[in-house]
Amino acid sequence: MNSIKIAVLGLGNVGKGVWKILRRHRNMIKEYIGVPIDVKKVLVRDVQKKRDIDVPPHMLTTNFDDILLDEDIRIIVELIGGLHPAYEYMRKAIEMGKHVVTANKAVIASYGRELIQLANERNVLLRFEGSVGGGIPIIAALTRSLAANEIEAVVGIINGTTNYILTQMTRYGMDFNTALKLAQEKGYAEADPSSDVEGEDAAFKLSILAFIAFGVQVPPQDIPREGITRISEKEIQYAAQLGYTIKLLAAARKHDGKLDLHVHPALVPNTHPLAAVNDEFNALFVKGDAVGELMMYGKGAGSLPTGSAVVSDIMDVASTMMSGSTTPYMYRNAREKLQINGEGEGEYYIRLEVVDRPGVLGKISTVLGNYGVSIASVVQRGKDERVVPLVLITHKVDRKRLDLALEEIKKFDMVEEVASILRVESHSN
């Protein structure tokens, strides 16, 4: 083999990054693998479109079959995004005996297991490091470097857009809409930001993490999620006064045969490494039974960071090809039947808006006590106003019990509003 020929599907943000890295590091890659990697074809929607990148026009095609039927092309790099036709292209590529590298979170979250099994049957490789955490090698860590561990938890900040927004709100006291606008101006948020700010993007990635870490495949739409649209700058300030930073977390935690799985804003203690993950950065915190706590931090999106993951995957596939064998992809099977849970047990931050009157706290804590909810700390804010915020932090409690207690508390005359319920991320979870 004089060179390994590949095709790239899609020439968007990540596609361009992949192209640039392959060009810039052609010699380094050749040295690593033994032969160079050459892009032979690039699938685009419109061949005529003006592009700020030097892809020779003869490489461009709008016809996937040009790529699929080209026997020279050994690796197909899928960077179109979205479920369809990306899924169909990948399936066909694998069936045709081609290796596939992708950064597509939607396809891997929904069809990951199926495609891996198909790839193993056809003796080809499927790699998808870029689908979660951009340049952070979390998939390699969970599948290879931590192979000797039973994974107990994966908790992460895996959406850069919301982390950027929350960071601006925290740092400058901005409100959500102002911070969102800034994120859009900076290119961190899309014109329609709903998938990011409502936690959908994070749920896709968490579905992949749950599969890789625990061997269970949960459809992303079944993962309970809450976005950050209801987080006010006031909440962030209250949290700060108590020593916490509010972050949008995606969490998968195993305990007692259950897997707690959810995306939600949470109070992270300032002493926790996740609290210091700011701006558009992502971080993944893993707990393994041998390694203990491990955190990886880096850029979770972007042309070059995600391109780094994709090109490293291509190099991995290429060097495996050169060795003349394909190791089947290792993934963990759920060894036990894991019951998929929502939030499960946790500590909670609750903000009530109450009429400032003696005895209020007593009545509320009695109801909480009746439902087995014990209080770790209480702060009453404001003075000389009719209605004041009452902030409680609970000890560990089942969310369902807490909700029942709050239903009852809501009915009190002096309780104007249960304004906020947020999970508290503790060091011990």
Next chain:
Amino acid sequence: MNSIKIAVLGLGNVGKGVWKILRRHRNMIKEYIGVPIDVKKVLVRDVQKKRDIDVPPHMLTTNFDDILLDEDIRIIVELIGGLHPAYEYMRKAIEMGKHVVTANKAVIASYGRELIQLANERNVLLRFEGSVGGGIPIIAALTRSLAANEIEAVVGIINGTTNYILTQMTRYGMDFNTALKLAQEKGYAEADPSSDVEGEDAAFKLSILAFIAFGVQVPPQDIPREGITRISEKEIQYAAQLGYTIKLLAAARKHDGKLDLHVHPALVPNTHPLAAVNDEFNALFVKGDAVGELMMYGKGAGSLPTGSAVVSDIMDVASTMMSGSTTPYMYRNAREKLQINGEGEGEYYIRLEVVDRPGVLGKISTVLGNYGVSIASVVQRGKDERVVPLVLITHKVDRKRLDLALEEIKKFDMVEEVASILRVESHSN
């Protein structure tokens, strides 16, 4: 193959961890590889010694040849530590066609390239993830997950003992000796702590990182290093007042064809992710030209965390064996001739003890200016004492120029002492 037979050399702290993980996860490992991994023999110095671990006595041997000549044994796991006879055992194992997994920083730092080349020639695998950063998969990241990057810098906290000591000094205002004693009581420091506190251990690991990240092999003894024995709690307080935390850093940075390589205490801005790495934790900060900034954080030592890296390496070797091929180990060759530098350019924190008299600062800054050293900030501490500390932070400067300027400054009557020169780690380096 019904099972893969391995031998473990050494039953110390890490050896016991490896044994425990292999036992605990026998089924998981079998599922991952296809066949179980069985320890057939364990090399110890004294077969009779009482051990708090359930290794069957018939497995123990004091004779390396029992292992070397046993054709059943396919992987040798070297966990004796130290240069000799560990190096000779590994060489012999490779020459005999056995795969080797090790956590030995001394041997890999001194003989890494030689052993890798030998392993590639003999078509066997050599893995050493556990040799740097304990359970943190930094070797896998640099060799595989970041393969598409040219690495620009690797900066880390890679000695848990000194990080524990500095954390106690920072958090509780302890002096060095009290913190060291505490570290010894907790088992984080050895009875003779010199290798840790004088930066030797970090230099070994940095030598390995420089090889893996930049393809250069620098003998650990040639790496300029400074330990933490001269860091006082006062220095830590001054640094804190300026917004910095003092950490022992191991740094390898490429610029202008040079490789700056050194181990030294440094002021890390509190906004830098490395500043939040506390207690016995390690962290590695990598800058790659595509991925940008990436940090990995975890337990850098200990029976189970290092055991996690070793067993994951064993599993990697075993699954490659099962696939019927051995991919040669990829390492980066220095593509350019890199000149090995000491500290190179940087920002510096300087504490002078000066007589509190008008005009002192003027004279000092004039001399610094003459040598091209410009000052970023100045803080004068203390009042109503004859001698007061004068703390300067410089802009980027070559260390040699700075030293020349300080030589001249030392000669002034009103300068009692150049009490401290510490590197400042900035975000942009």
